[in-house]
Amino acid sequence: MKLPGRKPQTAADPGSACATAHRRRRKLILCLIAVGALAMFVLAGLLHRGISDSGRGGSGGAAQYLHATVGIRDLTATLTDSGSLEPADSYTVISLVSGEILSAAFETGDTVAKDDVLYQVDPSDASTNIERAETALDQRRRSYNKILESRDDLIVTAPITGTISGFQTQLGAKVNAGTVLAVIEDTGTLLLTEYYSQEYADQIYAGMPATISISDHMLTLRGSVKEIHSLKRISETGVPCFAVTVQVKNPGSLAVGGTATCWLDGTQGEVFPTITDEDGFGSNDRKVITAGVSGTVEKVNVRNGEMISKGEILLEMSSDTLDDEIANARDSLRDAELTLENQYDILSNYTIEAPIDGTIVDKYYKEGENAESGRTLCTIFDLSRLTVTLNIDELDIKSVAVGQKAQVTCDSVPDAVYEGTITEVSINGTTSGGVTTYPVKVQIDQTEGLLPGMNADISIIISQKPNALAIPAAAVQAGSRVLVKTDDGSTGADAPEGYDYVKVELGTSDEDYVEILSGLEPGDEIVWLPEGPANSSLEMMMGMGMAGMGGQMGGGRPGSQMGGMPGGR
Secondary structure (H helix, E strand, C coil): CCCCCCCCCCCCCHHHHHHHHHHHHHHHHHHHHHHHHHHHHHHHHHHHHHHHHHHHCCCCCCCCCEEEECEEEEEEEEEEEEEECEEEEEEEEECCCCEEEEECCCCCCCEECCCCEEEEECCHHHHHHHHHHHHHHHHHHHHHHHHHHHHHCCEEECCCCEEEECCCCCCCCEECCCCEEEEEEEEEEEEEEEEEEHHHCCCCCCCCEEEEEECCCCEEEEEEEEEEEEEEEECCCCCEEEEEEEEEECCCCCCCCCCCEEEEECCCCCEEECCECCCCEEEEEEEEEECCCCEEEEEECCCCCCEECCCCEEEEEECHHHHHHHHHHHHHHHHHHHHHHHHHHHHHCCEEECCCCEEEEEECCCCCCEECCCCEEEEEEEEEEEEEEEEEECCCHHHCCCCCEEEEEECCEEEEEEEEEEEEECCCCEEECCEEEEEEEEEECCCCCCCCCCEEEEEEEEEEEEEEEEEEHHHCECCCEEEEECCCCCCCCCCCCCEEEEECEEEEECCCEEEEEECCCCCCEEEECCCCHHHHHHHHHHHHHHHHHHHHCCCCCCCCCCCCCCCCC
16 A cells, blocks of 8 residues: 555665665764763763762762872882892802812811812822923923023133134124134243153142243243143153143243243252253143034124133124024923923812802712812802892883892791892893893892892882972873862863863872972862772763764764764754
8 A cells, every 4th residue: 555645665766765864874863962962961960979979978879089188298219129039159169170089078058268178189190290391391491591502602702811813704604513713822821841850749849930941032031830740751861750831921022832941949949950841832721712503704803813802702693593493492491381380270270179258058079089070069159148130121220220229028038128239230131022121139238037049029219209299199190180179169171070180290209109390289189080990981981072972973074073964064
């Protein structure tokens, strides 16, 4: 049946379908607006009732605001963390040698001082090695000194005072070791050896006056007996005789090889004539100079026929080969010295001493057992104080410094609070999960009741502010705003009746309170919603407001309250 005045709608009539959908959407939006208005009305009533009921102390079933008055209080900011207690120092004593343990006079729990002898290991092998090293060192030291003496031979000096002869070495010449360089003779005093009859043997003595006659120069000189020889001989006439050397001062005109006649003057005026004279004058001393080492002549200081003094430099040489030999000998000597030092160090390892003051907590070897190199012998803890290492977040690490105090508590020692001191703040951070932490070491000096391994809670005081203007930290809302009761009863935007939001500047805080640097005065009354499910829902509704609801409606633009209605203007 057709209704009068109505045109049936069909699928082929799109205009009619669109009009119907438009009307339905318009009705839906109008309903939502009405519901939103009603919610805001109820919300305002609840807020007003919540504050009023809170002021009266009633529960009322709605959101209950907390009240406070801005006041003065002391603020202490702390960082908290936990960790395991450790000894101030610990040392694992490891054997560096092997051998039988001759003594180990301590037990677990004993207190030892640094350098106390813990173990004595049989050092027989080390002693033998030291003896060998000492012998090798002596040999290399002698070799080095001998080569150094060879270096002295590069400078050739006169061994006696005298006249030089036979010198033919030139500048730049290559000289081999053993080459004859020159001859030096001392002719200031001449010697004459004569033979006297054996019958005068007990009458001739050293220092006995002598008369020397040199017929070629028509000179008669006075001399003396220098030496009486044990050499015996028989003269051509068969007379047994012995040799006597007489010395005489050379007036300057006599030469080696010149002949002379000599007789000795007895104490009683007797004269002891010679039996034979075969050699003539000889020099008082004569030295043949040879090169001690091979080298190149760098400097020549004398010529043949010159009179030179003892110690005077004849020539100087250089030798690269000798320099290399000296360097090698020096290195070899140093190597032997180091070897001996190393053997003494090894010997010291056989006496094992306590590296620190502390308490023996483990002992693994005892007297009579064989120690093995690299094995742990015992463990020592320094229990004079304890430490705990904290891992401080990168955001807080600048707030801690060496010397700061900390409070230490342990569940193992209830009702006890210990004082700690920060002794180390490391800059070697560790990053995990995008967060970097830094090790901070806290030292506890008074440790009665505490043991290594216990878990401890640490609280570090990072700042203190006495007499600070402060409010409960929970009263500060997003954007550093606080709800403050107005003096004239006016109401601020989005605020409960009789209250307004005030922007504040925050300072130091602790776990419960925060300092107000500006924005509030002492005595101001403030309110805030406590934590709780009911209040969380209420805060959500306040945050949404009508603007949020408008943004939900029928495709309207975000932020518009009435926009988005189809056909609306």
